[in-house]
Every structure is written in structure tokens, then in C-alpha cells.
Amino acid sequence: MTVLAAAVALVGSLFFALGAALQQFEAASGGEFSLRVLLRRPRWLLGGAAITVGGALHIFALSLGPLTVVQPMGVASLLFALPIAAALHGRRPGRSELAAAAAVSAGLIGLVLMVPKSTAPPHLTGADGTAMLAGAALTALVCWAVAGRVNPAPRTALLAVAAGVMYGVTATLIRVLVEGTSWDLWLLAAIPLPALAALMLLQRAYAIGHFAVAFAALQVSDPLTAVTFGALLLGEPLPANGLAATAAALLAAAGTVALARTTPLSR
Structure with missing residues (x-):
């Protein structure tokens, strides 16, 4: 079962990477930029479906x-997203890009x-909860x-970090809602606020063209935010070896x- 869990998680990572690359491709394609415009683009919606899967x-x-x-x-x-995004933009990722991506992944895994x-x-x-939302905002x-x-x-x-912070808050609220012994109605009402803000900030980051930077900064800031708020507000333990x-x-x-x-600009 452990091997199966690892395989399923790996396939899930592939879908997440594909969805992120598709959404960035559309966000960086030029023309008028807004969430309303992106919602009309089939490839961007396909990316959202892939992320959901x-x-x-x-x-x-x-x-x-x-x-x-x-x-x-x-x-x-x-590591999946980098070559997918490069292929969408008609190029191959360089060795230095892959090495940097491996460093990000190794640091996050640790x-x-x-x-x-x-x-x-x-x-x-x-x-x-109000203090957490205010601090994140x-x-x-x-x-x-x-x-x-x-x-x-x-x-x-910076835009991706802002999105990661809001996603981290969203994850914290969802965790309290799903795993908590009791919950208030305000939790359910509050979740869409940081989630929508994170989505808009991330698409702004994607539109600039540095997909690898945006995706890496998102992956770093999201869990760090969740761990920080978990320790400050939920009483969760921090790593024993702080160094x-x-x-x-x-x-x-x-x-x-x-x-x-x-990583070169992709627009």
C-alpha cells in the first residue's frame, strides 16, 4: 500500500504540474489580462481541471x-512542471534550470x-482566524x-509568495474545517476569500513569464505559511531540529x- 500511495501521489504531482503549466501558458499569452478573460479560455480551464485531479x-x-x-x-x-512549461513555449529546459529545480525540491522534501x-x-x-486573515492580507x-x-x-x-501565503491560509482553514472536532459557520464563509485572492495573485505572477520562479516561490511559501500559522494558532509542533x-x-x-x-522569460 505504501508503494501504491507513492505512485498515486506521483501521478497527482504530474497532473498538478500539467495544470499549472497550462494555466501559465494562457496567462502569459498576451492580450487583455483578467480572471474573467482566463475563465473563457478552454486551455486555462483544462489546467484548472488537471490541478483538481x-x-x-x-x-x-x-x-x-x-x-x-x-x-x-x-x-x-x-520537476515535472519545468519541462512541460518549456515544451509549451517551444524550448528545452537547461541543465542549470533543472539543477535549481532539484535544489528547490530537495529543500522542500527535507x-x-x-x-x-x-x-x-x-x-x-x-x-x-480574523488575525490570521488580516496578517496574511x-x-x-x-x-x-x-x-x-x-x-x-x-x-x-513576490506575487507568487503573496499567492502562497493566501493558499497557506486557505489550507489552514480547510484543515480546521475537515479535521477539527467542531467548527463554526464563519470558517466555511471565510475560505473563498483567501482562495480567490491567491488564484488572482498567482495568475498575475504567471502572466509575467517566469513560470519556474512563480511555481517554485509558490511551493516554498505555501507550506511555510501553513506550518507557521499551525504553530502560532493551532498549537502544532515545529521541527525538533530548527537548524x-x-x-x-x-x-x-x-x-x-x-x-x-x-529561466528565460516565456512571453
């Missing part, structure tokens, strides 16, 4: 095997393996403001910076 397969994999096996397979989506799983059911009060606004003043590669990274966890996060961040220097 990938997420469903990942959840199914978690029901078959342990988190320590399934999560690293999910991180592999970057990080997710070091985060201990909490045994207590999560619970989030209304006040804590402020972080996203700062990233958005700074992104307007920098070059394309760091702009892409090793920091080194893993820095490796993932360094890989993202390397991608910004080696």
Missing part, C-alpha cells in the same frame, strides 16, 4: 500511505519530512506593493533565486 489524487494517496511518503512525491511537481504531525484535533477561534499587500517597483523576476517571485529545517528552507529559497537567474 492532482489534488484529489494527493488526498487519495494520503488515505493509502503515510504522510512521510506522500508529501515528498507532491513536491516533485516542480522541510516537509521534518515537520512533525500533530495528534490533537485543530481548533481555531474567530479572533485567531497585510503580507500579500506588502508583496504586491513592492512587486510594482522591481524587475520581472523578483516581481514574479536543519532552516537549512532546508534556505536551500529551497536559493534554488528559487537560481531559477530566477537561469
